[in-house]
Amino acid sequence: MELGLRLGTAPAGRPSWAAPVTEGGRGSGLLLTMRLGVGRHDDEVGEVREEEEDMEVREPPPPPSPPLQLNLLTLAPPELPPPSRPQFPWATENRNFDGLMRGFDVNWTPPLEAADEGTSSSSSPNSTVSSFRIEFSAQRGWGESAGGAAAAAAAEMTSSKLEDDEENGLARKKLRLSKEQSAFLEESFKQHNTLNPNQKLALAKQLNLRPRQVEVWFQNRRARTKLKHTEVQCEYLKRCCQTLTEENHRLHKEVADLKALKTCHPFSMHFPAATTLSMCTSCERVASNPAISAADRQTNSTAALFSRSRVLSSVSHIAAAAPRQPSPPTDRLELM
DNA sequence: TTTACTAGACCTCTTACTTCA
DNA sequence: ACTGAAGTAAGAGGTCTAGTA
Numbered sequence: 001m002e003l004g005l006r007l008g009t010a011p012a013g014r015p016s017w018a019a020p021v022t023e024g025g026r027g028s029g030l031l032l033t034m035r036l037g038v039g040r041h042d043d044e045v046g047e048v049r050e051e052e053e054d055m056e057v058r059e060p061p062p063p064p065s066p067p068l069q070l071n072l073l074t075l076a077p078p079e080l081p082p083p084s085r086p087q088f089p090w091a092t093e094n095r096n097f098d099g100l101m102r103g104f105d106v107n108w109t110p111p112l113e114a115a116d117e118g119t120s121s122s123s124s125p126n127s128t129v130s131s132f133r134i135e136f137s138a139q140r141g142w143g144e145s146a147g148g149a150a151a152a153a154a155a156e157m158t159s160s161k162l163e164d165d166e167e168n169g170l171a172r173k174k175l176r177l178s179k180e181q182s183a184f185l186e187e188s189f190k191q192h193n194t195l196n197p198n199q200k201l202a203l204a205k206q207l208n209l210r211p212r213q214v215e216v217w218f219q220n221r222r223a224r225t226k227l228k229h230t231e232v233q234c235e236y237l238k239r240c241c242q243t244l245t246e247e248n249h250r251l252h253k254e255v256a257d258l259k260a261l262k263t264c265h266p267f268s269m270h271f272p273a274a275t276t277l278s279m280c281t282s283c284e285r286v287a288s289n290p291a292i293s294a295a296d297r298q299t300n301s302t303a304a305l306f307s308r309s310r311v312l313s314s315v316s317h318i319a320a321a322a323p324r325q326p327s328p329p330t331d332r333l334e335l336m
Numbered sequence: 337t338t339t340a341c342t343a344g345a346c347c348t349c350t351t352a353c354t355t356c357a
Numbered sequence: 358a359c360t361g362a363a364g365t366a367a368g369a370g371g372t373c374t375a376g377t378a
Contacts, residue, residue: 175366176366177365194345194346213366216367217365217366220366223348
């Protein structure tokens with residue numbers, strides 16, 4: 001097993017999980033990358049990047065869900081799905097967004113229950129975004145229904161209220177995105193974790209959010225992903241470090257035993273002590289099994305042990321770099 | 337071709353608000 | 358009802374890159 005550790009800073013301006021670590025990187029972000037390969041010596045950045053992608057935090061594959069008709073690459077409205085296919089209501093609504101807005105009377109006042117529904121559904125009277133709630137059942141089958149217009153109007157009203165509040169200098173309350181909006185953004189994020197301006201505008205339009213809100217959501221989402229990724233990597237490193245530390249202890253003990261043995265019987269050992277060690281080819285554990293065959297001894301001898309000692313030596317650096325994992329001094333094993 | 341400037345995108349850190357146990 | 362922790366939307370300030378004069 002080859003074990004290496006890269007510590008570097010993620011260059012800004014591009015996603016760190018896809019970015020090569022360069023010397024010129026700046027920022028305070030800590031990028032931990034662990035490479036685990038068997039019998040490979042690939043130091044090229046490109047290959048490292050492949051390893052990073054393998055280490056990427058991947059959520060379990062989501063259960064089959066109705067395909068979202070996200071069309072973020074162009075501003076063209078997505079195609080209408082078959083009626084039986086469940087869709088997010090605003091997606092359905094926004095497929096007809098242009099049509100709705102074309103026929104939308106800006107002077108139209110939504111019914112009271114439509115306007116009040118949001119505030120009653122949210123604990124925060126100022127939560128303008130979460131106040132924008134749409135009933136799925138009511139949305140299904142809408143074409144140019146008044147309900148769709150009402151929802152759009154309600155969203156429009158809350159949006160304009162927000163802008164009014166900002167313009168009036170009132171304290172801006174933190175907005176809470178609805179579950180549906182978050183779910184839709186999440187689906188978008190799975191497709192593209194960054195947005196170009198057109199995609200941002202399209203998404204904002206679809207969700208009745210401001211482009212800035214979409215932008216911020218994606219920024220925060222990327223930050224959460226990176227944080228999660230780092231946490232997973234740290235846990236992985238901890239486990240590896242613990243395993244290797246234990247093995248290091250065991251090997252140190254074996255070396256001590258062998259030295260003691262040599263001291264007691266200096267003339268009975270005509271070959272290096274390490275040659276009495278054997279490495280199990282399946283589990284790669286070094287063992288001084290007296291019953292092991294001579295052929296195995298020859299195959300798994302000093303070189304293998306030295307190789308492992310180098311690994312352990314490098315692991316000591318990891319242990320030093322890895323936080324909060326007490327590790328004993330791991331000097332290079334000295335054989336003879 | 338090089339240099340300075342600018343706008344936009346993104347990152348990290350932080351704050352403030354919401355939700356929940 | 359109160360409280361603290363966790364989650365998260367949003368602001369601030371910084372860097373980098375591409376475009377342009």
